[in-house]
Amino acid sequence: xxxxxxxxxxxxxxxxxxxxxxxxxxxxxxxxxxxxxxxxxxxxxxxxxxxxxxxxxxxxxxxxxxxxxxxxxxxxxxxxxxxxxxxxxxxxxxxxxxxxxxxxxxxxxx
Ligand SMILES: [Zn+2]
Numbered sequence: 001x002x003x004x005x006x007x008x009x010x011x012x013x014x015x016x017x018x019x020x021x022x023x024x025x026x027x028x029x030x031x032x033x034x035x036x037x038x039x040x041x042x043x044x045x046x047x048x049x050x051x052x053x054x055x056x057x058x059x060x061x062x063x064x065x066x067x068x069x070x071x072x073x074x075x076x077x078x079x080x081x082x083x084x085x086x087x088x089x090x091x092x093x094x095x096x097x098x099x100x101x102x103x104x105x106x107x108x109x110x
Pocket of ligand 1: 040041045
């Protein structure tokens with residue numbers, strides 16, 4: 001771009017808040033020699049000229065807060081109990097009918 005004053009209809013780079021990208025924009029409004037409003041050439045969203053400034057990502061700004069929050073919650077919580085003892089697996093035996101029969105016979109004898 002040259003350093004001449006912007007004019008209506010000029011194509012300039014700016015950040016589109018709808019596309020969330022740096023894209024080509026048409027100059028649609030001027031305030032003196034300054035660009036006041038632009039229209040995104042991709043989604044045709046008109047918005048104030050942001051001087052091609054990409055705003056800081058919200059996620060990056062919130063990440064440390066989230067971490068400290070979870071730390072606060074964890075700090076306020078009592079120590080969690082240890083894991084429960086492993087359940088004793090029931091011993092599944094195949095029923096031995098002959099052994100049962102012998103046991104019954106033996107009980108009858110006594
Ligand atoms: Zn757009």
